[in-house]
Amino acid sequence: MVPSNLRVLSPAEACVPHRNQPLTSETEAVSGHLDEGLRRIIEARHHDPFAVLGRHRYSGEERVRAFLPDAEEVWLTETGARLERLPGTDLFEWHGAPGSVPERYRLRWRDRDGGEHEAYDPYCFPPQLPDFDLHLFGEGRHRHAYRIMGAHPLSVDGIAGVRFALWAPNAERVGVVGDFNAWDGRRHPMRIRGSTGVWELFIPGLAAQILYKFEIRNRRTGAVLLKTDPYGRRFEQRPATAAIVEDPPHHDWGDEEWMQARRERDWLHAPMSVYEAHLGSWRRRDDGGFLTYRELAHELVDYVKSLGYTHIELLPVTEHPLDASWGYQTTGFYAPTSRHGSPEDFRYFVDRCHREGIGVLLDWVPGHFPKDGYALARFDGSALYEHEDPRRGEHRDWGTLIFNYGRNEVRNFLLSSALYWLEEFHIDGLRVDAVASMLYLDYSRRPGDWLPNLYGGNENLEAIEFLRQLNQITLGQQPGTLMIAEESTAWPQVTRPTWL
Template sequence: MTLGSDRIHALISAQENDPFSVLGVHPENNGNKTKRFIARALFPDAIHVEAYTLAGKSVGELTRIDDAGLFEGSVALKKRQPIRYVAKYENGGTYEIADAYSFGPVLGPMDDYYLSEGSHLRLFDKLGAHVIEHEGAKGVHFAVWAPNAQRVSVVGDFNKWDNRRNQMRKRVDTGIWEIFLPDIGDGAAYKYEIVGPDGNTLPLKADPFAYKSELRPNTASIVKGPSERTWNDDEHRKYWADADARRLPISIYEVHPGSWRKNGYGGFLSWDEMAEQLIPYVLDMGFTHIEFLPISEFPYDPSWGYQTTGLYAPTARFGDPDGFARFVEGAHKAGLSVLIDWVPAHFPTDAHGLSRFDGTALYEHEDPRKGFHPDWNTAIFNFGRKEVVSYLVNNALFWAEHFHVDGLRVDAVASMLYLDYSREQGEWIPNEFGGRENLEAVDFLKLMNKEVYGRHPGILTMAEESTSWPKVSHPVHEGGLGFGFKWNMGFMNDTLRYLARDPVHRQHHHNEITFGLMYAFTENFVLPLSHDEVVHGKGSLLNKMAGDDWQKFATLRAYFAFMWGYPGKKLLFMGQEFAQRDEWSEKRSLDWHLLEYGPHQGVQSLVRDLNNIYKSEPALHARDCEGEGFDWVLVDAAADSVFAWQRKAPDAPTILIISHFTPIVRNSYKIKLPHAGIWKEILNTDAHTYGGSGVGNLGKIQTDQNGIADLNIPPLGTLILKLES
């Protein structure tokens, strides 16, 4: 026996801090010049173990040297190389496996260099679990960052969740632990068992880089082998890569994939079922983009995905990750883009997740004044740590590369930008200059946007940012954060507040509609009527509108046309396109049965027509983000609650929008239009086909030679006119 009792005890009790120096194949110190090798392996309950080369040649038998199942023996090898074992058991069974400890490391010095520098942009190819061929054997390479751990073991069905069997090799320079396990592959469930710096064993941890996870409530990571997919969406991706998204129509249908529609058993649709149902529906409705609430793995359904524990794994709720890839490709073939909500602002403290991952505050801050989010009872990423920034930047790149997503809507950006967000005095730590700005988060957002836009032309990033932080959607080289677009939360708040008022009082709040144009072109804005407006007791959009049922429907139709004529890209949460009555709940499907009724059909038809007009008329989209595309025509008619403006684009017919927000019919209403001539009424929200009263202008308006028009303006209605001559 060549090992002392202390070393044997450390091995069999999973306390050996360098198992690769003991297990596997090692030169035998035999006191002469003849080089011989000895092999050691741990096989609990085995009675006999024989070693073979990978080619199948027997090279020696191993002898049990400890009751716990540690075997040792000389092997007839000319050089150090991987070997296989065949273990026999009392019941007559045998078990054959290649020796993980006889293989060399997979990661190399350049990986160490870029990992240490925090500049590795292929982390998702190196960390996590990857099916590879290594030193003549096929298997899985596991790698995880846990620099403060005393010991890390990968455990799973393949080793009976035995922490002694596959203790990992630590790369001291980087704090990465790795091991290559031969003879396992796609579909293996696994976790990491980590012993913290205090010697305590942590709850089993899921892999931060796992490509696939178990379906909740189970939380193990799943080995996901390389995809056989050959993408066929080059035309779609090239179109957006060559385009200026600010000057294209972007109308986004925001979807919670778990409740858009249920299957016949009341369960979730799979990605393939969604492709069959959702893509044709969105295409028919005229939207250009589908945006999913977060689809990375998360443990708690009511969080809607905003408390993710698996940033690299599409949730198992909707099937295999390849199903999501098929969905994206199907959308691209139909001409639709796919956006996903991305949540780098915080993460939950579930025991199997990132929280105190190696027994220390590794991904988060140790100090709760920086590392704990009071709004959501979650942890906050430590944006000052290069490894954490690298983890997040790589994740953004991963979704663009592996799943061809067209963009990321970044959640809760304001909470990242301000150190005092939702905190009272004394509950936060100022930055190095004494300010409230989170300079580390700012640098992270700039880096993320630079890398994503630089490596994936055509992708869009959108910030949910609710403050007046300057230049959110300006390039980094111009002093901006580098996002492509910013959600216009002011538009949403002001207009919904206005429309909740009784029409008789709206004349006193005219500025709630007009004020937004004071800043409408300071950023590249998206106008969001999102899920946040129809949850937590806020009711549906329909029920936010003042008045009786007829007025609610009329006001909602007028509002939608107002919004589609307003400068900025559009976003509408699912169900609102047909005037869902009840507040949204993730527990049930949308109320599709409402489409049996005329008023709901009318709203749906209107949204479809608005999208088609928005896409077909350059004046309505080509200058969405530039002031030259907008002019007020009537801004001071507060007493009448009437607003009129024109939308313009080079070499395109001018479009005029007139919105009226009282239930009074205004006949022979005189407005001086920007051009004399004939204006075609291309949309009227009060048309009978939409459920309105039919007040209009017989399809056309003729001005006098001075451009004065005599209009019939419908009650609670919006007109869209197009200059014909």
């Protein structure tokens, strides 16, 4: 719904500090004559735009209302009826006899440069996320949260588009932004789903491969943040940070024999020999560029097989901003790094490993995350994924933040990530990084720089419960997979399932 002849802003340009500034006297004068709902739409701070925009019944008549910045004239495509501008605003309104407008209708508009546009109105579609999924997510028991959160191409009533969903409970308003709307967070505000903290919006007409982020206005401070998708399944190459809408997986797997054998494998006693590799430095092209996942599927796999190894352990391939971190400062917990190609390319890599009799282990980092402002840190303007108190929420040595394992939605985020790699990419096991830093509240801290648990001890009880659930869920739902801990202390049985 972006006018084709408008200049498209980059994510960096679209940090929109101007919408965190006081309203002009002209805007205040205009909005002062409107009701509260309309005023909040104009000021980009409405938590439920569906209450104002779209089709509604008022006093025996039907009304359609749209907010289209830069539009000069707007019509209903199906009837040809013109929407009238509310004076001094970018709000347009039509009213007439009930039943005049179909349930799913299109808007046609002419922008200020004469460009013509047409699209289904996002605000004529009902909520798309089932209440039960939201209930499970809030309880921390949704094992496949990635299927409801993030961006997903789908069809609603035969109309193709993309459904966006985000957890940001301390936001006053959230908007989807991208090339399709000039990175303007006013154009596609999302709806909040009750007290869940989850925001959603189905935008008809969008498709896979588009760039997007979320613009979040904090409820308490009014600060406007531009954030990438925590559940993004693909990202731009660094230093760019936008998420990319990804199509549903379509790789034609050929590892059925391997997966069947994995389910029946005596993983507690079977011998294994592991070759550890960082894909970014194992080998480079002559020009210094990265090998692709498909190139590595042949060069690396053939090399490892010739040496007699049974498994390849990959240093983190989860998306990360800094090459020098080797992937241990993750920002994309659901995305293979785009340095080597697409998620489908990574599936090809794993598939060929299995066809050649080689298992794939993944270094996975649920212990901490970086402070990069576009990612998880203070995600909705509050300490959402981390603890507020730095004595619990920050690794002093690493300059990173510590997950709040006691929060249901955070625990759900990480557990779903673990299952995602095992199920969607057929990964054979996870090597959990820096487990000692998760287990001990005083890990690498000076006296007085840590907070004890409720019993006065130094054990991180929430992290212990998280690891227990991680073992239960992964080994229970994906039998034969391995859970490996980088654990530098004497804590016993941190990878042992509770039923053994």
